[in-house]
Amino acid sequence: MACFLTSAFLLALQTYAAPAEFVQASFAMTQDSMDLDPDLPSNISEEVTSSPPPGTKKQIPQSIIIGVRKGGTRALLEMLDIHPDVAAAATEITIEKTPGYFTSALAPERIRAMNSSIKLLLILRDPTERVISDYTQVYFNRLENHKPVQAIENLLVRNGALNTRYKAIQRSMYDIHMRNWLQHFSLEQIHIVDGNALIQDPLPELQKVERFLNLPPRIISSNFYFNQTKGFYCIRSDGRERCLHESKGRPHPTVNSTVLQQLRSYLHEHNRTFFRLVKRTFDWQ
Ligand SMILES: *[C@@H]1O[C@H](CO)[C@@H](O)[C@H](O)[C@H]1NC(C)=O
Numbered sequence: 196m197a198c199f200l201t202s203a204f205l206l207a208l209q210t211y212a213a214p215a216e217f218v219q220a221s222f223a224m225t226q227d228s229m230d231l232d233p234d235l236p237s238n239i240s241e242e243v244t245s246s247p248p249p250g251t252k253k254q255i256p257q258s259i260i261i262g263v264r265k266g267g268t269r270a271l272l273e274m275l276d277i278h279p280d281v282a283a284a285a286t287e288i289t290i291e292k293t294p295g296y297f298t299s300a301l302a303p304e305r306i307r308a309m310n311s312s313i314k315l316l317l318i319l320r321d322p323t324e325r326v327i328s329d330y331t332q333v334y335f336n337r338l339e340n341h342k343p344v345q346a347i348e349n350l351l352v353r354n355g356a357l358n359t360r361y362k363a364i365q366r367s368m369y370d371i372h373m374r375n376w377l378q379h380f381s382l383e384q385i386h387i388v389d390g391n392a393l394i395q396d397p398l399p400e401l402q403k404v405e406r407f408l409n410l411p412p413r414i415i416s417s418n419f420y421f422n423q424t425k426g427f428y429c430i431r432s433d434g435r436e437r438c439l440h441e442s443k444g445r446p447h448p449t450v451n452s453t454v455l456q457q458l459r460s461y462l463h464e465h466n467r468t469f470f471r472l473v474k475r476t477f478d479w480q
Pocket residue numbers: 236238239240
């Protein structure tokens with residue numbers, strides 16, 4: 196049977212008028228590689244549907260990777276694909292990945308309506324790093340599409356102050372998004388994967404996910420090998436080898452240190468609130 200991992204949308208998401216608040220839905224993301232331009236109107240919302248792989252029936256997932264965009268969602272999905280119960284039909288569990296959900300205002304309610312006991316996976320990384328990665332992806336997308344690009348500082352700063360309406364910054368305000376999810380789901384239903392830890396040492400993070408999903412432990416250390424050239428782990432399973440071809444090859448810009456410091460101290464507060472909400476801290480720089 197075909198692979199059950201899917202980044203398809205399974206919810207019928209309706210176009211709606213988002214409130215004029217700064218945290219709004221962006222339902223368009225089915226892949227990391229599809230990113231919203233930072234200067235799209237903030238009320239934009241799109242509907243995406245996708246067909247299941249041929250020969251399979253569309254399934255309600257048992258678990259959804261809800262985000263965060265540029266947090267390592269693809270890496271997590273690829274690594275969970277190692278697990279036989281995730282990939283095989285017999286005792287399969289279905290995992291969907293939709294990085295845009297985490298920052299979407301309406302996704303929690305909709306997902307709860309679909310399956311209130313669903314297990315949610317959330318992968319987060321250092322919020323400052325995430326902003327830069329988000330910018331970098333949009334930057335290269337725009338270059339490829341022959342659209343004008345801006346220096347990151349021009350987006351981060353407006354009239355001398357940090358531009359907190361910049362979407363890449365808004366998506367890194369993890370506390371705001373998390374509060375919304377916790378209105379619809381219990382904390383126990385949301386497992387947070389530390390994206391920085393996953394990239395540095397995948398196995399322990401994946402073992403926590405196996406336990407969370409009640410899967411037998413099947414992912415082992417020999418499923419990974421470190422590629423010195425790339426500087427990160429590659430996956431070995433079922434006699435196949437694959438290296439994550441994330442946008443990692445793309446160099447991140449060097450951000451003006453004053454601006455970077457402004458960004459860090461702003462996100463610092465959000466990050467403290469977030470740690471209180473999830474009763475856990477992360478070793479983000
Ligand atoms: C967004 O809002 C602007 C002005 O508030 C309006 O002109 C535009 O049509 C809206 N766009 C969408 C996609 O709703």
